[in-house]
Amino acid sequence: MTREDLAFMSTCEQARLLRERKISPVELVEIYLERIHRFNDRLHAFITVCEDEALRQAKTAEAELSSGKVRGPLHGIPVGLKDQIFTKGVRTTGGSRIQPDFVPDEDATIVTRLKDAGAIIIGKQNLDELALGGTIEFPYGRPCNPWNLEYSATGSSGGSGVATAAALCSASIGQDAGGSIRRPASFNGCVGLRPTQGRVSRYGKYQAGSITGTLGPMTRTVEDCALLTEVIAGEDPRDAVTTSVPVPPYCKLLQGGVQGMRFGVLREFMDEESVDSEVRGTVLAALSVLEGQGAELRELSIPHVRLASKIGLAGNEGPSPLLLRWVRTKPELLDYGARVRIITNSVIPTPVKQMAQRAKAYVRREVLEAIRDVDAVLYPTHPVPPAPAGREGHRFTSVADVRDRMFGRRNHTLLAPLVGAPAISIPCGFTEKGLPIGLEILAWPFREDLLFRVAYAYQQVTDWHKRRPPI
Amino acid sequence: MRIRGKDGIAITNEETVLLAQLAGIDLREPELSDVRYRLLAIFEVAEEIEGIFGDSLDHVDPIPVLLPQEVKR
Numbered sequence: 001m002t003r004e005d006l007a008f009m010s011t012c013e014q015a016r017l018l019r020e021r022k023i024s025p026v027e028l029v030e031i032y033l034e035r036i037h038r039f040n041d042r043l044h045a046f047i048t049v050c051e052d053e054a055l056r057q058a059k060t061a062e063a064e065l066s067s068g069k070v071r072g073p074l075h076g077i078p079v080g081l082k083d084q085i086f087t088k089g090v091r092t093t094g095g096s097r098i099q100p101d102f103v104p105d106e107d108a109t110i111v112t113r114l115k116d117a118g119a120i121i122i123g124k125q126n127l128d129e130l131a132l133g134g135t136i137e138f139p140y141g142r143p144c145n146p147w148n149l150e151y152s153a154t155g156s157s158g159g160s161g162v163a164t165a166a167a168l169c170s171a172s173i174g175q176d177a178g179g180s181i182r183r184p185a186s187f188n189g190c191v192g193l194r195p196t197q198g199r200v201s202r203y204g205k206y207q208a209g210s211i212t213g214t215l216g217p218m219t220r221t222v223e224d225c226a227l228l229t230e231v232i233a234g235e236d237p238r239d240a241v242t243t244s245v246p247v248p249p250y251c252k253l254l255q256g257g258v259q260g261m262r263f264g265v266l267r268e269f270m271d272e273e274s275v276d277s278e279v280r281g282t283v284l285a286a287l288s289v290l291e292g293q294g295a296e297l298r299e300l301s302i303p304h305v306r307l308a309s310k311i312g313l314a315g316n317e318g319p320s321p322l323l324l325r326w327v328r329t330k331p332e333l334l335d336y337g338a339r340v341r342i343i344t345n346s347v348i349p350t351p352v353k354q355m356a357q358r359a360k361a362y363v364r365r366e367v368l369e370a371i372r373d374v375d376a377v378l379y380p381t382h383p384v385p386p387a388p389a390g391r392e393g394h395r396f397t398s399v400a401d402v403r404d405r406m407f408g409r410r411n412h413t414l415l416a417p418l419v420g421a422p423a424i425s426i427p428c429g430f431t432e433k434g435l436p437i438g439l440e441i442l443a444w445p446f447r448e449d450l451l452f453r454v455a456y457a458y459q460q461v462t463d464w465h466k467r468r469p470p471i
Numbered sequence: 472m473r474i475r476g477k478d479g480i481a482i483t484n485e486e487t488v489l490l491a492q493l494a495g496i497d498l499r500e501p502e503l504s505d506v507r508y509r510l511l512a513i514f515e516v517a518e519e520i521e522g523i524f525g526d527s528l529d530h531v532d533p534i535p536v537l538l539p540q541e542v543k544r
Contacts, residue, residue: 212535
């Protein structure tokens, strides 16, 4: 087995080999540090690499294994974090120049849980500034798609998607308010989960201003995603949105198969007019695979899901006081894209927000009613393939420009946050140009177990997730 | 909701600057035009939402998180 084979190995397999002492935590950390040194100048996946601390932790983990101590299921596993998540003693830039040397004095809850499970934090990953999306000039370099460096890695968890897909770490944690985990997972060819709102603590991160922002794993396999979710999920007294709904043993529930399961195929997100033909064909082929495994496909129509991006934009809660303070006092330190988004969100009149927020609650009820009789809903994660880099951050020059770029295409990933439901993106194929395509699966709130079961069944009979980017 | 000028939905640069001032933000070009276009698009959305849902939104609470009864299946 080569060092590259070890780097691309699944987290679950690495964890098993670590426990059996067939590989060592130091060896694994060194492999990833070497890859970061080799590729990060091109990929811009990491902002900060915790080289010394990761090696120190790896040596501790190795000593513990030697004495028979296993901290938890991630013992010795190198994990990367979107640099929006607070890490005690490690600078947290938020992908911004606004306070580049900010060093939190405590860990986010999710970081504590990862460390308690034995994970080693290998570094902090690049993102759209303050996780707002639409960054034009990335202060730490634009994350590049490992399948073609000229193409978009998208965001806002772009660095996390790139680092995971290119095996610069074993797994990553991103954040998703409107698709910021699932779209980079789709574009870069990895698995990304947006958990149910309230499933994972949000305590200890830059809050871009939206209550819908949810932390979640980005991994190379579905099994890894289930494992990390088991570790990070659960009630947190420091985040009032989290709930006491028990966290199931996701890894033990993976193998039920899809025989007899009912899947809704969302007509509004599969139509020929709005979905690219390559994406549509690839997702239809993925649906056939699941049908071949015994699942029942039903067409589902919920016309108002076409409003998801409009409702999300008009009904956003506005910027946090911190972001507002920064745009008032230090606007020159913010990228143009972040500045304009913060200002726009600050000046949307309350009656408009109120109407959009009511529409959101109305459509949420409609969607929950419509999906009551299916186990999951399936559609492309994004209706078009990755575009050449640099097209997402944009200065609008007309209202029509806003309509074209801000609405429509974002409907797919904005459905889950609109509903509060969990959704996962998994690789399901490639375009002719060799760029990944993602299948999104959405389930009833707190039914991440169903997502994992469906996605795992798919990965058992396909090999898209095993392909390696040509970096 | 009607946010209209003589040529349809409208907000001027001056009005956009005033809105920003109310939030304590000094808004100038090139951000000013960009923000104004975004606002206009959002006002269109508000009209569209009102046209689609009308009075049915009167009895909906705009609660941003899932309600316990919504989680029950």
